[in-house]
Amino acid sequence: MDIMASNLQQQRAITEQLRREAAIQRITVSQAVADIVKYVTEHQAEDCLLVGFSSQKVNPFREKSSCSILIYPEKLEGMERSRDANGPMTSSVVVEESEAQAQNCVPTS
Numbered sequence: 001m002d003i004m005a006s007n008l009q010q011q012r013a014i015t016e017q018l019r020r021e022a023a024i025q026r027i028t029v030s031q032a033v034a035d036i037v038k039y040v041t042e043h044q045a046e047d048c049l050l051v052g053f054s055s056q057k058v059n060p061f062r063e064k065s066s067c068s069i070l071i072y073p074e075k076l077e078g079m080e081r082s083r084d085a086n087g088p089m090t091s092s093v094v095v096e097e098s099e100a101q102a103q104n105c106v107p108t109s
Helices: 002-022 029-046 097-102
Strands: 066-070 089-093
Touching: none
Parallel strands: none
Antiparallel strands: 066 089
């Protein structure tokens, strides 16, 4: 008996969902495409992928800046070190722009 009540309740829920879907206003594909083309044409000046960003600060896809800091070799204990073939030892770290200015380091691109 309990299975029949559960089955009946499930069938009512399905019927109600079908009634909601049948009540949805439908349009032809050609009308939908025309509406989409109109919308895109009207809003193309606001599309950052078409016109670009006003500045790099508002670009969410920009690369994060990194900074190379020159450090004396004796201060590099426990840090990852690299040495250019003909250059000084460096340690690459990612810092915020304000920290980079405070430490007088030059951001690398």
